[in-house]
Amino acid sequence: MQELQNVVSTAFANIVASGAIEKAVEEKLQKTITDAIDSELRSYSDFGKIIGERIKQSLQINFDTLGLPGYNELILKIVSQQLEANMSSALTEHIQERMAELLAPAPSAIELSALVTEFIKLETERAGHTPTSDEFTLIVKRDTSIRSMRFEYVYLDPDAYKSEYQCKYQIRIVDGVVSNVTFNEVDPSKKLFIGRLYGFERRLFQLYAAGTELILDDETKEISTYYPHCD
Incomplete structure (x- = not known):
C-alpha cells in the first residue's frame, strides 16, 4: 500500500x-x-x-415619408410627360406663328387720318358688323397740364355719339408715340395672353408693340366721321 x-x-x-x-x-x-x-x-x-x-x-421605415407615388399620380405624370414630348414642337410652332402675326412690321409713323381710314376699312369688313348709324365716333383730346411731356388721347368706336370711355378703341400717346392701347376694355400691357386678335384690334396692337409715332393732323376736326357710303 x-x-x-x-x-x-x-x-x-x-x-x-x-x-x-x-x-x-x-x-x-x-x-x-x-x-x-x-x-x-x-x-x-x-x-x-x-x-x-x-x-x-x-430598422423601422416610415412609408408615409418615402414619397411613393400613388397609381393615379403615376398615370398623370406619365400622361404629362407624353403630352409635353409630343406637343412641345407643335406648341412652339403655333406660338411663333402667332407672334409673327401679331408683331408684323408696323410703320414707324402714321398720321391719324390714315389710321382712321384703316379703322373704317377693317370695321366695315368685320363679319356681321352693322353700324347703328351712318357715323362713327372719333374723339381727340390733349392734356397740357404737364409742360415737360405731351399727352394725347384718341378714342374710336364703330357707332356714333359714344363718350370717350364708352369707345371700343382707346389710344394713349406720349410725346407723339403710342404708349398704350385698349380695345374691348382689354389692356394688352396688363395681360400675359390676350387671345387671337383680328382687324383693327390687331393693327392697334402692332402700333403699340412697335412704338409707332401717331401724328395728329393739324386739322383733326376735318377728318370725316361718316362711313364712305354715307358721304
Whole structure:
C-alpha cells in the first residue's frame, strides 16, 4: 500500500508540476464563460430580446415619408410627360406663328387720318358688323397740364355719339408715340395672353408693340366721321 501511495503521490506531483491542472481549469473556466455569454446572447434570453427589439426599432421605415407615388399620380405624370414630348414642337410652332402675326412690321409713323381710314376699312369688313348709324365716333383730346411731356388721347368706336370711355378703341400717346392701347376694355400691357386678335384690334396692337409715332393732323376736326357710303 505504501508503494501505491508513493506512486500516486509521485504521479500527482508530476501532473501539478507540468501545469496540466491549471490548463484544465483554464479550459473549463473559458468554456463556462463562453457558454454563459452565448446563453445570454441567445435570441430568447432577456439580453437577446432587448438587442432584438432595438435592432427592430432602428430598422423601422416610415412609408408615409418615402414619397411613393400613388397609381393615379403615376398615370398623370406619365400622361404629362407624353403630352409635353409630343406637343412641345407643335406648341412652339403655333406660338411663333402667332407672334409673327401679331408683331408684323408696323410703320414707324402714321398720321391719324390714315389710321382712321384703316379703322373704317377693317370695321366695315368685320363679319356681321352693322353700324347703328351712318357715323362713327372719333374723339381727340390733349392734356397740357404737364409742360415737360405731351399727352394725347384718341378714342374710336364703330357707332356714333359714344363718350370717350364708352369707345371700343382707346389710344394713349406720349410725346407723339403710342404708349398704350385698349380695345374691348382689354389692356394688352396688363395681360400675359390676350387671345387671337383680328382687324383693327390687331393693327392697334402692332402700333403699340412697335412704338409707332401717331401724328395728329393739324386739322383733326376735318377728318370725316361718316362711313364712305354715307358721304
